[in-house]
Amino acid sequence: MSNPLFDFEIVVVGGGPAGLGAACAAAESGRRVALVDDTPWLGGQIWRGQKGRPRQAQEWIARFQRCGAALLPRTSVIAVPRAGLLLAEHDGEPCEISFANLILATGARELFLPFPGWTLPGIMGPGGMQSLVKNGWPVPGKRVVVAGSGPLLLAVADGLRQHGAIVPGIAEQAPWRNVLHFGFGLFAHPSKLCQAAQIKSRLIGVPYRCGVWPVRADGDSQIRHVTLTNGQSTWTEECDLLACAFGLVPNVELPLAAGCQLNDGFVRVDEWQAASVKGIYCAGEPTGVGGADCALVEGQIAGYAAGGQPARAQALFGRRATWHKFRAALASAFALRPELKTLAAEDTLLCRCEDISLGRVRRHHNWRDAKLQTRCGMGPCQGRVCGAAAKILLGWGMESVRPPVLPARVRSLILKTEEPSTALAGQSNINP
Protein backbone atom coordinates (compact mmCIF):
# COMPACT_ATOMS: atom_id res chain seq x y z
CA MET A 1 0.00 0.00 0.00
CA SER A 2 1.32 3.47 -0.82
CA ASN A 3 1.00 6.60 1.26
CA PRO A 4 -1.45 9.32 0.25
CA LEU A 5 0.44 12.26 -1.25
CA PHE A 6 -0.34 15.93 -0.82
CA ASP A 7 1.36 18.06 -3.42
CA PHE A 8 1.98 21.79 -2.96
CA GLU A 9 4.33 24.45 -4.28
CA ILE A 10 5.16 25.78 -0.83
CA VAL A 11 4.75 23.86 2.42
CA VAL A 12 4.97 25.66 5.76
CA VAL A 13 5.58 23.51 8.85
CA GLY A 14 4.29 25.17 12.03
CA GLY A 15 1.10 27.13 12.62
CA GLY A 16 2.45 29.66 15.14
CA PRO A 17 3.00 33.35 14.35
CA ALA A 18 5.96 32.57 12.06
CA GLY A 19 4.08 29.91 10.11
CA LEU A 20 0.93 32.02 9.83
CA GLY A 21 2.94 34.99 8.54
CA ALA A 22 4.77 32.75 6.06
CA ALA A 23 1.67 30.95 4.76
CA CYS A 24 -0.30 34.19 4.28
CA ALA A 25 2.58 35.91 2.48
CA ALA A 26 3.27 32.91 0.21
CA ALA A 27 -0.40 32.30 -0.64
CA GLU A 28 -1.02 36.02 -1.25
CA SER A 29 1.90 35.83 -3.70
CA GLY A 30 -0.24 33.46 -5.77
CA ARG A 31 1.40 30.17 -4.76
CA ARG A 32 -0.30 26.87 -3.90
CA VAL A 33 0.49 26.65 -0.20
CA ALA A 34 -0.17 24.25 2.67
CA LEU A 35 0.28 24.95 6.36
CA VAL A 36 1.01 21.82 8.41
CA ASP A 37 0.78 21.71 12.19
CA ASP A 38 0.71 18.82 14.63
CA THR A 39 -1.99 20.41 16.79
CA PRO A 40 -5.71 20.71 16.02
CA TRP A 41 -5.49 24.54 16.14
CA LEU A 42 -3.74 27.38 14.46
CA GLY A 43 -1.76 29.80 16.60
CA GLY A 44 1.26 27.87 17.89
CA GLN A 45 2.33 28.10 21.51
CA ILE A 46 1.29 31.68 22.21
CA TRP A 47 -2.17 31.68 20.56
CA ARG A 48 -3.02 28.03 21.18
CA GLY A 49 -6.65 27.14 21.90
CA GLN A 50 -9.94 28.38 20.58
CA LYS A 51 -11.07 30.71 23.35
CA GLY A 52 -9.89 34.19 24.38
CA ARG A 53 -7.37 34.76 21.61
CA PRO A 54 -6.01 38.34 21.48
CA ARG A 55 -7.05 40.60 18.61
CA GLN A 56 -3.72 40.23 16.81
CA ALA A 57 -4.22 36.45 16.73
CA GLN A 58 -7.79 36.72 15.51
CA GLU A 59 -6.70 39.05 12.72
CA TRP A 60 -3.93 36.71 11.56
CA ILE A 61 -6.14 33.63 11.67
CA ALA A 62 -8.84 35.48 9.68
CA ARG A 63 -6.18 36.55 7.15
CA PHE A 64 -5.01 32.94 6.88
CA GLN A 65 -8.57 31.76 6.26
CA ARG A 66 -8.90 34.30 3.42
CA CYS A 67 -5.48 33.72 1.82
CA GLY A 68 -6.32 30.46 0.07
CA ALA A 69 -3.66 28.28 1.72
CA ALA A 70 -4.67 24.74 2.65
CA LEU A 71 -4.52 23.70 6.29
CA LEU A 72 -3.31 20.27 7.38
CA PRO A 73 -3.91 20.19 11.15
CA ARG A 74 -3.14 17.22 13.43
CA THR A 75 -0.29 16.44 11.05
CA SER A 76 3.19 15.78 12.45
CA VAL A 77 6.10 15.98 10.05
CA ILE A 78 8.38 13.15 11.13
CA ALA A 79 11.07 12.95 8.44
CA VAL A 80 12.48 14.39 5.24
CA PRO A 81 13.11 11.18 3.27
CA ARG A 82 14.45 13.00 0.21
CA ALA A 83 14.66 16.46 -1.33
CA GLY A 84 11.18 17.86 -1.97
CA LEU A 85 9.33 15.33 0.18
CA LEU A 86 8.12 15.20 3.79
CA LEU A 87 6.91 12.12 5.61
CA ALA A 88 4.12 12.95 8.04
CA GLU A 89 1.38 11.41 10.14
CA HIS A 90 -2.12 12.78 9.97
CA ASP A 91 -4.26 11.51 12.86
CA GLY A 92 -1.72 8.71 13.23
CA GLU A 93 -1.95 7.66 9.56
CA PRO A 94 1.13 8.09 7.35
CA CYS A 95 1.09 10.52 4.45
CA GLU A 96 3.61 12.27 2.24
CA ILE A 97 3.74 15.94 1.35
CA SER A 98 5.73 17.09 -1.65
CA PHE A 99 6.97 20.64 -2.11
CA ALA A 100 9.11 22.89 -4.26
CA ASN A 101 9.86 25.23 -1.36
CA LEU A 102 9.69 24.47 2.34
CA ILE A 103 9.35 26.99 5.17
CA LEU A 104 10.20 25.60 8.60
CA ALA A 105 8.54 27.48 11.47
CA THR A 106 8.73 24.81 14.13
CA GLY A 107 8.97 27.11 17.19
CA ALA A 108 10.64 26.34 20.50
CA ARG A 109 10.13 24.36 23.68
CA GLU A 110 10.86 25.11 27.33
CA LEU A 111 14.31 24.55 28.83
CA PHE A 112 14.38 22.41 31.96
CA LEU A 113 17.50 22.22 34.10
CA PRO A 114 17.61 19.44 36.68
CA PHE A 115 17.78 20.10 40.42
CA PRO A 116 17.04 17.66 43.27
CA GLY A 117 13.31 16.90 43.18
CA TRP A 118 12.65 18.45 39.75
CA THR A 119 10.74 15.38 38.55
CA LEU A 120 8.15 15.43 41.37
CA PRO A 121 4.53 15.51 40.21
CA GLY A 122 3.24 19.08 40.24
CA ILE A 123 6.36 20.57 38.63
CA MET A 124 6.09 21.63 35.01
CA GLY A 125 7.13 24.36 32.62
CA PRO A 126 5.30 27.70 32.98
CA GLY A 127 4.28 27.66 29.30
CA GLY A 128 3.03 24.09 29.56
CA MET A 129 1.12 24.86 32.75
CA GLN A 130 -0.42 27.89 31.08
CA SER A 131 -1.58 25.78 28.12
CA LEU A 132 -3.19 23.26 30.48
CA VAL A 133 -4.93 26.01 32.43
CA LYS A 134 -6.15 27.75 29.25
CA ASN A 135 -7.65 24.41 28.24
CA GLY A 136 -9.58 23.98 31.47
CA TRP A 137 -7.18 22.43 34.01
CA PRO A 138 -8.49 23.77 37.33
CA VAL A 139 -6.12 25.78 39.56
CA PRO A 140 -8.45 27.84 41.82
CA GLY A 141 -6.99 28.08 45.33
CA LYS A 142 -3.76 26.29 44.37
CA ARG A 143 -0.47 27.85 45.52
CA VAL A 144 1.79 28.04 42.47
CA VAL A 145 5.38 29.25 42.72
CA VAL A 146 6.65 30.51 39.34
CA ALA A 147 10.41 30.25 38.80
CA GLY A 148 13.10 30.12 36.14
CA SER A 149 13.81 32.84 33.60
CA GLY A 150 12.33 35.14 31.00
CA PRO A 151 9.37 37.46 30.53
CA LEU A 152 7.08 34.43 30.13
CA LEU A 153 7.20 33.98 33.92
CA LEU A 154 5.26 37.23 34.42
CA ALA A 155 2.70 36.43 31.72
CA VAL A 156 2.13 32.97 33.18
CA ALA A 157 1.83 34.23 36.78
CA ASP A 158 -0.75 36.75 35.58
CA GLY A 159 -2.69 34.08 33.68
CA LEU A 160 -2.63 31.67 36.63
CA ARG A 161 -4.02 34.36 38.98
CA GLN A 162 -6.75 35.17 36.48
CA HIS A 163 -7.75 31.50 36.69
CA GLY A 164 -7.91 31.61 40.50
CA ALA A 165 -4.44 30.37 41.51
CA ILE A 166 -2.50 31.95 44.38
CA VAL A 167 1.01 32.96 43.28
CA PRO A 168 3.13 33.49 46.42
CA GLY A 169 6.09 34.70 44.36
CA ILE A 170 7.99 34.75 41.09
CA ALA A 171 11.70 33.84 41.15
CA GLU A 172 13.69 35.18 38.18
CA GLN A 173 17.28 33.92 37.99
CA ALA A 174 18.56 36.98 36.08
CA PRO A 175 19.94 39.76 38.29
CA TRP A 176 17.98 42.99 38.89
CA ARG A 177 20.36 45.15 36.88
CA ASN A 178 19.79 42.99 33.75
CA VAL A 179 16.03 42.99 34.17
CA LEU A 180 15.90 46.76 34.76
CA HIS A 181 18.10 47.40 31.74
CA PHE A 182 15.80 45.19 29.67
CA GLY A 183 12.76 47.06 31.04
CA PHE A 184 14.19 50.46 30.02
CA GLY A 185 14.94 49.05 26.56
CA LEU A 186 11.22 48.36 26.09
CA PHE A 187 10.71 52.11 25.45
CA ALA A 188 11.96 51.29 21.92
CA HIS A 189 9.08 48.78 21.55
CA PRO A 190 5.92 50.58 22.74
CA SER A 191 3.63 47.56 22.19
CA LYS A 192 5.82 45.41 24.46
CA LEU A 193 6.13 48.20 27.02
CA CYS A 194 2.37 48.56 27.18
CA GLN A 195 1.91 44.77 27.49
CA ALA A 196 4.54 44.57 30.25
CA ALA A 197 3.02 47.52 32.15
CA GLN A 198 -0.45 45.95 32.04
CA ILE A 199 0.84 42.60 33.29
CA LYS A 200 2.95 44.23 36.05
CA SER A 201 0.00 46.31 37.23
CA ARG A 202 -2.12 43.17 37.59
CA LEU A 203 0.72 41.53 39.55
CA ILE A 204 0.97 44.26 42.20
CA GLY A 205 1.35 42.50 45.52
CA VAL A 206 3.04 39.41 44.01
CA PRO A 207 6.75 39.45 44.94
CA TYR A 208 8.96 39.40 41.82
CA ARG A 209 12.44 38.50 43.01
CA CYS A 210 15.37 38.78 40.63
CA GLY A 211 18.64 36.94 41.18
CA VAL A 212 16.68 34.09 42.81
CA TRP A 213 16.49 30.49 41.64
CA PRO A 214 15.25 27.09 42.88
CA VAL A 215 17.78 24.67 44.38
CA ARG A 216 15.51 21.78 45.37
CA ALA A 217 11.91 20.63 45.54
CA ASP A 218 10.50 18.32 48.19
CA GLY A 219 7.28 16.43 48.66
CA ASP A 220 5.76 12.98 48.73
CA SER A 221 3.53 11.98 45.86
CA GLN A 222 3.44 15.66 44.94
CA ILE A 223 5.62 18.74 45.41
CA ARG A 224 4.98 20.33 48.82
CA HIS A 225 7.66 22.98 48.94
CA VAL A 226 10.46 24.48 46.91
CA THR A 227 13.77 25.79 48.27
CA LEU A 228 14.92 29.03 46.69
CA THR A 229 18.20 30.90 46.99
CA ASN A 230 19.66 34.27 46.10
CA GLY A 231 23.19 32.91 46.43
CA GLN A 232 23.57 34.21 50.01
CA SER A 233 20.57 32.75 51.83
CA THR A 234 18.05 30.00 51.14
CA TRP A 235 14.41 29.70 52.16
CA THR A 236 11.45 27.48 51.38
CA GLU A 237 8.05 28.31 49.90
CA GLU A 238 5.12 25.99 50.41
CA CYS A 239 3.30 25.24 47.20
CA ASP A 240 0.95 22.84 45.45
CA LEU A 241 2.57 23.41 42.06
CA LEU A 242 5.85 24.75 40.73
CA ALA A 243 5.97 26.30 37.26
CA CYS A 244 9.66 26.33 36.37
CA ALA A 245 11.71 26.57 33.18
CA PHE A 246 14.80 28.53 32.20
CA GLY A 247 13.75 30.02 28.88
CA LEU A 248 13.24 28.37 25.51
CA VAL A 249 15.18 25.95 23.31
CA PRO A 250 14.69 26.15 19.52
CA ASN A 251 13.09 23.15 17.78
CA VAL A 252 15.84 22.54 15.25
CA GLU A 253 15.38 18.79 14.79
CA LEU A 254 13.37 19.06 11.56
CA PRO A 255 15.67 21.70 10.02
CA LEU A 256 18.62 19.43 10.92
CA ALA A 257 16.87 16.44 9.35
CA ALA A 258 16.44 18.53 6.21
CA GLY A 259 20.20 19.19 6.18
CA CYS A 260 20.11 22.83 7.34
CA GLN A 261 23.20 24.16 9.07
CA LEU A 262 23.13 25.69 12.53
CA ASN A 263 24.97 28.66 13.93
CA ASP A 264 25.33 28.73 17.72
CA GLY A 265 22.39 26.34 18.15
CA PHE A 266 20.01 28.21 15.82
CA VAL A 267 19.24 27.63 12.14
CA ARG A 268 21.54 29.76 10.00
CA VAL A 269 19.55 31.92 7.58
CA ASP A 270 20.35 34.74 5.17
CA GLU A 271 18.50 38.05 4.78
CA TRP A 272 15.64 36.25 2.93
CA GLN A 273 15.30 33.75 5.79
CA ALA A 274 16.74 31.14 3.41
CA ALA A 275 18.56 28.27 5.16
CA SER A 276 21.73 26.60 3.88
CA VAL A 277 19.73 24.09 1.77
CA LYS A 278 18.36 25.43 -1.51
CA GLY A 279 14.59 25.92 -1.43
CA ILE A 280 14.33 25.71 2.37
CA TYR A 281 13.54 28.73 4.52
CA CYS A 282 13.28 29.04 8.27
CA ALA A 283 11.49 31.62 10.45
CA GLY A 284 10.58 32.25 14.08
CA GLU A 285 12.13 30.68 17.15
CA PRO A 286 14.39 28.10 15.38
CA THR A 287 16.40 31.07 14.08
CA GLY A 288 16.47 32.92 17.45
CA VAL A 289 14.16 33.39 20.43
CA GLY A 290 12.57 36.80 19.82
CA GLY A 291 8.85 36.48 20.61
CA ALA A 292 5.71 36.47 18.49
CA ASP A 293 6.20 39.82 16.67
CA CYS A 294 9.69 38.86 15.57
CA ALA A 295 8.38 35.46 14.42
CA LEU A 296 5.54 37.09 12.45
CA VAL A 297 7.79 39.42 10.48
CA GLU A 298 10.40 36.72 9.79
CA GLY A 299 7.62 34.41 8.62
CA GLN A 300 6.29 37.02 6.19
CA ILE A 301 9.77 37.65 4.79
CA ALA A 302 10.25 33.91 4.25
CA GLY A 303 6.79 33.62 2.64
CA TYR A 304 7.32 36.51 0.23
CA ALA A 305 10.84 35.34 -0.62
CA ALA A 306 9.68 31.78 -1.32
CA GLY A 307 6.68 33.17 -3.18
CA GLY A 308 8.89 35.13 -5.58
CA GLN A 309 8.09 38.61 -4.20
CA PRO A 310 11.51 39.93 -3.11
CA ALA A 311 10.40 43.58 -3.02
CA ARG A 312 7.59 42.81 -0.56
CA ALA A 313 10.03 40.80 1.55
CA GLN A 314 12.59 43.60 1.48
CA ALA A 315 10.01 46.15 2.64
CA LEU A 316 9.90 44.23 5.95
CA PHE A 317 13.66 44.20 6.60
CA GLY A 318 13.51 47.37 8.75
CA ARG A 319 10.80 45.95 11.03
CA ARG A 320 12.74 42.73 11.39
CA ALA A 321 15.88 44.67 12.35
CA THR A 322 13.93 46.34 15.18
CA TRP A 323 12.70 42.99 16.49
CA HIS A 324 16.19 41.52 16.18
CA LYS A 325 17.39 44.22 18.58
CA PHE A 326 14.66 43.11 21.00
CA ARG A 327 15.77 39.49 20.50
CA ALA A 328 19.40 40.37 21.31
CA ALA A 329 18.26 42.29 24.43
CA LEU A 330 16.24 39.26 25.59
CA ALA A 331 19.23 36.94 25.17
CA SER A 332 21.58 39.20 27.06
CA ALA A 333 19.19 40.16 29.91
CA PHE A 334 18.08 36.60 30.65
CA ALA A 335 21.42 34.82 30.07
CA LEU A 336 21.69 31.86 32.44
CA ARG A 337 23.87 32.29 35.53
CA PRO A 338 26.68 29.72 36.01
CA GLU A 339 25.26 28.56 39.37
CA LEU A 340 22.42 26.82 37.49
CA LYS A 341 24.95 24.32 36.15
CA THR A 342 25.67 23.07 39.65
CA LEU A 343 22.14 22.49 40.98
CA ALA A 344 21.92 18.80 40.09
CA ALA A 345 23.62 16.26 42.38
CA GLU A 346 25.28 13.15 40.95
CA ASP A 347 22.12 11.10 41.69
CA THR A 348 19.69 13.69 40.30
CA LEU A 349 17.89 12.37 37.21
CA LEU A 350 19.01 13.99 33.99
CA CYS A 351 16.95 11.78 31.66
CA ARG A 352 13.57 11.32 33.28
CA CYS A 353 12.23 9.09 30.47
CA GLU A 354 14.89 6.41 31.03
CA ASP A 355 15.69 7.17 34.72
CA ILE A 356 19.36 8.05 34.13
CA SER A 357 21.19 10.20 36.67
CA LEU A 358 23.56 13.04 35.84
CA GLY A 359 26.39 11.04 37.46
CA ARG A 360 25.88 8.10 35.06
CA VAL A 361 25.77 10.36 32.03
CA ARG A 362 28.80 12.39 33.10
CA ARG A 363 31.04 9.28 32.99
CA HIS A 364 30.90 9.33 29.19
CA HIS A 365 32.79 11.48 26.71
CA ASN A 366 29.98 12.90 24.67
CA TRP A 367 26.21 12.73 24.09
CA ARG A 368 26.44 9.91 21.55
CA ASP A 369 28.59 7.77 23.83
CA ALA A 370 26.30 8.44 26.81
CA LYS A 371 23.23 7.54 24.72
CA LEU A 372 24.77 4.28 23.55
CA GLN A 373 25.93 3.25 27.03
CA THR A 374 23.00 4.43 29.18
CA ARG A 375 19.96 4.94 26.88
CA CYS A 376 19.71 8.57 28.03
CA GLY A 377 17.82 10.63 25.48
CA MET A 378 16.24 7.51 23.94
CA GLY A 379 12.86 7.64 25.69
CA PRO A 380 9.61 9.21 24.48
CA CYS A 381 10.96 12.80 24.54
CA GLN A 382 13.89 11.65 22.39
CA GLY A 383 16.33 13.90 24.22
CA ARG A 384 14.28 17.06 23.84
CA VAL A 385 14.46 17.65 27.61
CA CYS A 386 17.70 15.96 28.72
CA GLY A 387 19.63 16.74 25.51
CA ALA A 388 19.09 20.46 25.99
CA ALA A 389 20.07 20.17 29.67
CA ALA A 390 23.19 18.11 28.82
CA LYS A 391 24.22 20.79 26.38
CA ILE A 392 24.16 23.41 29.16
CA LEU A 393 25.48 21.27 32.04
CA LEU A 394 28.13 19.30 30.14
CA GLY A 395 28.70 21.43 27.04
CA TRP A 396 27.68 18.57 24.73
CA GLY A 397 26.16 19.41 21.36
CA MET A 398 23.59 17.47 19.39
CA GLU A 399 25.78 15.72 16.82
CA SER A 400 23.08 14.53 14.49
CA VAL A 401 19.40 13.92 14.32
CA ARG A 402 17.77 10.71 13.24
CA PRO A 403 14.28 10.28 11.89
CA PRO A 404 11.60 10.22 13.15
CA VAL A 405 11.97 13.71 14.64
CA LEU A 406 8.72 13.20 16.58
CA PRO A 407 7.38 9.94 18.05
CA ALA A 408 5.77 8.01 15.18
CA ARG A 409 4.10 4.68 14.51
CA VAL A 410 6.29 1.90 13.17
CA ARG A 411 3.75 1.51 10.35
CA SER A 412 4.55 5.04 9.15
CA LEU A 413 8.25 4.28 9.06
CA ILE A 414 8.08 0.96 7.23
CA LEU A 415 5.84 2.09 4.38
CA LYS A 416 8.14 2.57 1.42
CA THR A 417 8.43 6.21 0.48
CA GLU A 418 9.90 5.34 -2.95
CA GLU A 419 6.64 3.75 -4.10
CA PRO A 420 4.46 5.92 -6.31
CA SER A 421 1.97 7.53 -3.97
CA THR A 422 -1.73 8.18 -4.35
CA ALA A 423 -1.83 11.81 -5.41
CA LEU A 424 -4.27 14.05 -3.62
CA ALA A 425 -2.99 17.18 -5.36
CA GLY A 426 -5.48 19.98 -5.30
CA GLN A 427 -7.10 18.67 -2.13
CA SER A 428 -7.51 21.62 0.18
CA ASN A 429 -8.20 21.53 3.90
CA ILE A 430 -8.34 18.19 5.59
CA ASN A 431 -11.06 18.63 8.08
CA PRO A 432 -9.64 20.81 10.92
Ligand SMILES: Cc1cc2nc3c(=O)[nH]c(=O)nc-3n(C[C@H](O)[C@H](O)[C@H](O)COP(=O)(O)OP(=O)(O)OC[C@H]3O[C@@H](n4cnc5c(N)ncnc54)[C@H](O)[C@@H]3O)c2cc1C
Ligand atom coordinates in the same frame (compact mmCIF):
# COMPACT_ATOMS: atom_id res chain seq x y z
C1 LIG B 1 4.90 26.08 25.98
C2 LIG B 1 5.12 27.51 25.52
C3 LIG B 1 4.19 28.51 25.87
C4 LIG B 1 4.39 29.83 25.47
N1 LIG B 1 3.49 30.79 25.86
C5 LIG B 1 3.70 32.09 25.52
C6 LIG B 1 2.85 33.14 25.99
O1 LIG B 1 1.87 32.89 26.67
N2 LIG B 1 3.13 34.40 25.64
C7 LIG B 1 4.21 34.71 24.85
O2 LIG B 1 4.46 35.89 24.57
N3 LIG B 1 5.05 33.75 24.39
C8 LIG B 1 4.82 32.46 24.73
N4 LIG B 1 5.70 31.50 24.30
C9 LIG B 1 6.77 31.90 23.39
C10 LIG B 1 6.17 31.84 21.96
O3 LIG B 1 6.08 30.51 21.58
C11 LIG B 1 6.96 32.53 20.91
O4 LIG B 1 7.31 33.81 21.30
C12 LIG B 1 6.23 32.62 19.56
O5 LIG B 1 4.97 32.06 19.59
C13 LIG B 1 7.05 31.90 18.53
O6 LIG B 1 6.32 31.70 17.37
P1 LIG B 1 6.76 30.57 16.34
O7 LIG B 1 5.80 30.66 15.21
O8 LIG B 1 8.20 30.71 16.04
O9 LIG B 1 6.60 29.19 17.10
P2 LIG B 1 5.39 28.45 17.81
O10 LIG B 1 4.36 29.39 18.23
O11 LIG B 1 6.01 27.58 18.82
O12 LIG B 1 4.77 27.54 16.63
C14 LIG B 1 5.41 26.39 16.15
C15 LIG B 1 4.35 25.38 15.74
O13 LIG B 1 4.97 24.35 14.99
C16 LIG B 1 4.40 23.12 15.35
N5 LIG B 1 5.39 22.08 15.02
C17 LIG B 1 6.66 21.97 15.47
N6 LIG B 1 7.27 20.90 14.92
C18 LIG B 1 6.35 20.32 14.09
C19 LIG B 1 6.39 19.18 13.25
N7 LIG B 1 7.49 18.41 13.13
N8 LIG B 1 5.26 18.86 12.55
C20 LIG B 1 4.14 19.62 12.65
N9 LIG B 1 4.07 20.73 13.43
C21 LIG B 1 5.16 21.07 14.14
C22 LIG B 1 4.16 23.28 16.85
O14 LIG B 1 3.19 22.40 17.36
C23 LIG B 1 3.66 24.72 16.91
O15 LIG B 1 2.26 24.80 16.75
C24 LIG B 1 5.51 30.17 24.68
C25 LIG B 1 6.44 29.17 24.32
C26 LIG B 1 6.25 27.85 24.73
C27 LIG B 1 7.26 26.81 24.33
